[in-house]
Amino acid sequence: MNYDVILIRYGELALKGKNRDLFEEALMRSVKSILRSFFKVKVRRNYGRMYVELNGEDAQAVMERLQRVFGISSFSPTIQVEQDEEVIKQKALELVQQLQPQPRTFRVETRRADKRFPKTSMEMSRVVGTHILRNLPEIKVDVHTPEVVVNVEIRVEGTFISCETIPGPGGLPVGVSGKVLLLLSGGIDSPVAGWMMMKRGVTLEAIHFHSYPFTSERSLEKVRDLAHKLTRWGGTVRLHVVPFTEIQTAIREKCPEDYLITIMRRFMMRISQQIAEKTGALALATGESLGQVASQTLESMNTINSVVSIPILRPLIGMDKTEITEISRRIDTYELSILPYEDCCTIFTPKNPVTRPKPHIAARFEENLDVDALVADAVNRTEVEEITTKAREIVTDLF
Ligand code: ATP
Ligand code: MG
Numbered sequence: 569m570n571y572d573v574i575l576i577r578y579g580e581l582a583l584k585g586k587n588r589d590l591f592e593e594a595l596m597r598s599v600k601s602i603l604r605s606f607f608k609v610k611v612r613r614n615y616g617r618m619y620v621e622l623n624g625e626d627a628q629a630v631m632e633r634l635q636r637v638f639g640i641s642s643f644s645p646t647i648q649v650e651q652d653e654e655v656i657k658q659k660a661l662e663l664v665q666q667l668q669p670q671p672r673t674f675r676v677e678t679r680r681a682d683k684r685f686p687k688t689s690m691e692m693s694r695v696v697g698t699h700i701l702r703n704l705p706e707i708k709v710d711v712h713t714p715e716v717v718v719n720v721e722i723r724v725e726g727t728f729i730s731c732e733t734i735p736g737p738g739g740l741p742v743g744v745s746g747k748v749l750l751l752l753s754g755g756i757d758s759p760v761a762g763w764m765m766m767k768r769g770v771t772l773e774a775i776h777f778h779s780y781p782f783t784s785e786r787s788l789e790k791v792r793d794l795a796h797k798l799t800r801w802g803g804t805v806r807l808h809v810v811p812f813t814e815i816q817t818a819i820r821e822k823c824p825e826d827y828l829i830t831i832m833r834r835f836m837m838r839i840s841q842q843i844a845e846k847t848g849a850l851a852l853a854t855g856e857s858l859g860q861v862a863s864q865t866l867e868s869m870n871t872i873n874s875v876v877s878i879p880i881l882r883p884l885i886g887m888d889k890t891e892i893t894e895i896s897r898r899i900d901t902y903e904l905s906i907l908p909y910e911d912c913c914t915i916f917t918p919k920n921p922v923t924r925p926k927p928h929i930a931a932r933f934e935e936n937l938d939v940d941a942l943v944a945d946a947v948n949r950t951e952v953e954e955i956t957t958k959a960r961e962i963v964t965d966l967f
Contacts (some may be wrong), residue, residue, distance in 0.1 A: 640736030740769030757855030
């Protein structure tokens with residue numbers, strides 16, 4: 569079938585007034601930016617609907633990308649024809665005919681937005697329905713629970729016919745909820761946490777702590793690749809790479825082994841808070857899940873949180889590893905995440921990390937360090953990279 573238009577629907581019914589405008593504008597931006605570099609399509613909106621005019625581009629390929637635009641609740645590949653009863657009947661029939669598998673029951677739903685059209689919605693539904701019944705002997709009408717609904721929308725600019733509704737990813741368009749700084753490691757969890765924040769409309773920046781030469785250039789490359797996977801859901805992700813070697817070395821020299829991880833995390837938070845302030849992020853996000861490992865107990869989170877005032881969002885807090893893994897497979901970060909490159913935490917694993925650390929004890933150990941100077945130095949030497957969809961997509965498309 570040669571479709572002309574993809575009709576996009578967006579949910580979040582609670583949105584009203586000014587919020588609705590912002591939502592629609594952000595969604596337009598997302599849709600345009602995800603399609604623009606790859607297709608010669610036109611995106612329009614009117615009266616609470618959005619349309620992608622395909623201009624001959626492949627509907628399937630366009631829809632695959634729309635599946636990654638947060639804020640879209642569903643979309644339909646649609647045919648656009650003139651306001652001509654015979655043409656409408658024929659095209660509706662063709663649409664149903666090409667469905668695989670063939671539906672056993674259907675219903676026609678007409679909306680006559682252009683009242684100049686001579687038949688009412690009811691009459692038009694009947695005409696189209698009868699035409700389909702006559703030509704497809706196996707099919708029946710079921711008004712209550714049909715397998716297929718044939719939508720006919722008669723508008724001034726043309727008549728739109730569709731009979732498939734494909735779910736979108738839901739959520740809110742990236743950009744409507746402000747900015748969050750994600751602590752991105754090379755593991756399974758933090759990319760999923762970032763994706764979940766994006767799903768709620770957040771513009772994501774990422775921060776990664778790198779301990780060269782304890783951790784290799786390849787482990788940093790892996791983090792870039794993960795950030796790049798996330799860009800497929802929402803444009804550019806700025807990645808802040810923090811040199812962490814000096815801090816880790818200082819902690820290892822001056823602090824007791826069971827508190828190494830706790831103190832290291834406290835440094836991560838202090839540095840992240842400062843970077844967040846610089847970039848205008850209003851919260852940090854991590855991939856922690858309650859009780860998953862020793863450093864993810866409530867005591868530990870308290871001890872870690874107590875050195876900063878910025879909110880720390882933990883979207884995976886109540887999820888099991890299997891649930892997190894399932895999402896990471898779906899968003900295609902899993903295979904990258906399990907690549908066995910060392911991480912700044914793995915090179916730093918004490919035999920018996922404390923599971924119930926206390927803020928005042930951590931603070932006492934930190935007296936052996938010049939915390940402010942170490943933090944300031946790391947912040948100063950942090951480098952920012954722009955990870956864009958395009959930059960790597962071209963490379964991956966070659967494989
Ligand atoms: P992940 O799979 O995200 O690495 P994890 O289960 O391995 O998580 P931890 O190693 O305890 O858990 O890390 C907890 C969180 O701390 C991570 O989800 C991430 O947000 C952050 N984090 C850990 N290491 C780094 C790092 N090198 N750079 C940035 N953030 C990090
Ligand atoms: Mg990890």
